[in-house]
Amino acid sequence: MADADAMTYGSYLRLDRLLTSQEPRTGSHDELLFVIIHQVYELWFKQILHEAELFQRRLEDGNSGGALHTARRINKILKTVVGQLDVLETMTPRQFASFRGELGTSSGFQSEQFREIEAVMGRREFPASDLRDDERLRVAVARPSLFDSLLHYLAGKGHPVPAEALERDTRSPWRPDPAVQKMLLGVYADERGPEAQVCESLVDLDEGVQEWRYRHVKMVERTIGAKVGTGGSAGADYLRSTLFSPAFPDLWEVRSQTEGAPDEG
Secondary structure (H helix, E strand, O other): OOOHHHOOHHHHOOHHHHOOOOOOOOOOOOHHHHHHHHHHHHHHHHHHHHHHHHHHHHHHOOOHHHHHHHHHHHHHHHHHHHHHHHHHOOOOHHHHHHHHHHHOOOOHHHOHHHHHHHHHOOOOOOOHHHHHHOHHHHHHHHOOOHHHHHHHHHHHOOOOOOHHHHOOOOOOOOOOOHHHHHHHHHHHOOOOOHHHHHHHHHHHHHHHHHHHHHHHHHHHHHHHOOOOOOOOOOOHHHHHHOOOOOOOHHHHHHHHHOOOOOOOO
16 A cells, blocks of 8 residues: 555545456446446445444444434435436346346345345344355344344433343344333333434434335336346345335334324413
């Protein structure tokens, strides 16, 4: 790495590597766009994982302001990720078909970083082959999820989080818990308080990932219709099956249990 006096814009950003890492396999004009969009996705996924680590650390340290700041950044990134689909959707089905055959068995479902994001958010049930071949995913599945960190944060703020929830085996999938929901209702009683705002930041995160999934489904339908995906997946049908499955179900369930505030006289 060059010293500070010799540093340039190009050397700092390693543009020599970055701008030569796109290697389209055909002469199709649109393949370069496809490659760049997906490389940028992976860069944003890397940043989301970087921020999520800090988010959990700040939650476990009881740092409300820091946690909120980091959550807002993650949610802004998710909005950007969703917005990139607008660019990808300028590609017509015929334009995609001009190079699709060269993708072989590659598929977005093979993204190791997105699987890791899912694990950070609490997913624990992955195909055995994914867990066997992906060391980072195995580590992510074994450590506490974002919701586990939230529960420890709330306990540290004096909320009556059930001991069973705090001491659970975090390698197991989280199951909705009425006792935790009752505790969350108490948190939301002060809806302007920092703890309620931190809870809402996780709802924003959950909604952001679901929004990306929905837009991804519509993009796939728009581009390949009902065809089988490049990785042998069921394409849009598979993606639809992942919709409306929240990572933090208790934070959504308490909305059905919340009563209106009394009128101010």
